[in-house]
Amino acid sequence: MSSTWFITGSSRGFGRALALAALRAGDRVAATARDPQQVSDLVEEFGAQVLPLALDVTDAAAAATTLAATRDAFGRVDVVVNNAGYANLAPIETTAEDDFRRQFETNFWGVHNVSKAAIPILRAQGGGTVVQFSSVGGRVGGTPGLGSYQAAKFGIDGLTRVLATETAPFGIRYLVVEPGGFATDWAGASMDVGTVPDEYRSTVGAVAERLRSSPAAGDPDRAAEILVRTVGRERLPSHLVIGAGAARLAIAYSEQQIAEATAWEAVSASADFAAPRVELPSD
Template sequence: MSKVWLITGSSRGLGRALAEAVLASGDYLVATARNPEQLADLSKRYGHQVLTFALDVTDEAAATATVEAAVKTFGRIDVLVNNAGYGNVGSIEDTSLVDFRAQIETNLLGTIIMSKAVIALMRGQGGGHIIQFSSVGGRIGPAGRGAYSAAKFGVEGFSEVLTKEVSPFGIKVTVIEPGGFRTDFAGASTVLAEGRAEYAETVGATVRFQREYDGRQPGDPAKAAAVVIHIAGLEEPPFRLLLGSDAVRSVEKADAARIAADREWRAVSVSTDFEPGADIEPMPWEKKAG
């Protein structure tokens, strides 16, 4: 049975690759972008199989209107993909609060707004799948990406709560964590600011790496799109999924260091209980549902 997808940020990058793959597979698509003229070629090629819609994900009214248009046109939404986002590079000291707010509003609040816009619909349908595009930057905080990582770490935490709340209704949640893919994310979509000399070895190193990495990233957007379509067809999809060998390598290294640090300081951590060593009642989220 064909699915109905709603993908934010469909005009470029991984969102565009996924939009084209969804349509090529025969599914239906609501493709959104701030400027829907960038999606005109999809309408020309796929006709009534696709609905293009202007959407700023930070606008709650626009999110509601997009969901309503999707239901009016296709009758339901089976898969929401929160892909819209961007990330500039610069030191926390030199990043303006305006820039911080803009990145957090698009990457985090946009994801929250769109997710909330479909929950009641999917609950009424008896199911659905919300796919959040986070990043390796949602698991690791690289120098120079303070605003972006703050937002993506937020997406991860929000999604952990979301899946616990909506899974009883048959709604699945998957967080996609890409590494470097050959899109314009590191090019035209990103402002790279090395900033003052004091940050040359930290933020400056990230900026230089980003410039040199652009066009040499290991990730293939078409292969990523195929994986997302596969995940959307599973009865039990993963909650988290890293994409790209660079993402796997970096996160495995960071997670191992985090576990080692927790173990090193465990005695200090548990020493703060009123009765250290006593049996503690499991937290509600530690108990398996059902």
């Protein structure tokens, strides 16, 4: 049985790859973009399987309108994909506040707007799946120059964990996708690289140079095909890291977290009223 997908940011990158994968699997896709003309070729190839819609995810009312239009056109909405997002690169100290806020508005509030608007539709039809595009940086963090982007991605994870518990009785499932480096234009035309002061050459400057000079290992088309298959499973993982490098980073970070929490466990427990005082771990 075919499904109906609602995908934000369908004009390029992961959004476009996922739209194509779903369409090739025989599903229907509401392909949203700021300019729906950018998905006109999908309409030409797949015809009535595609519903092109204009959407700026920072507009909460528009998110609700386009989701309702999708339901009206296709009868239901099975999978909602929050993919739209971008990053600019600069030190937090020198990033203009309006730039930091604009990134966060799209990367976090856009996900909030679409997720919130989807709930009544998914609840009314008895359930559905919400796919949230985060990043391995939203799990590991600490990438110099990506302060606003990674703060938003951590926020998406926290928001989605709460949504998953609140809406579980409605049959709504959530998948947080955490990609590593993929061959999209995320670090190309979509990214503005600000002036890097000398004090940040070894940190932010090094990241900027790596993004410019190192080709990404990840294939977005392969990732999209994996995601279509994963969403079709009865048992959905809560998080899916994609990309070999990202998987290694995520596992190493989780092991480090467990080791640190274990080393400080006695100190943590000693904060309780009835607990004895303990010494801190040795340096």
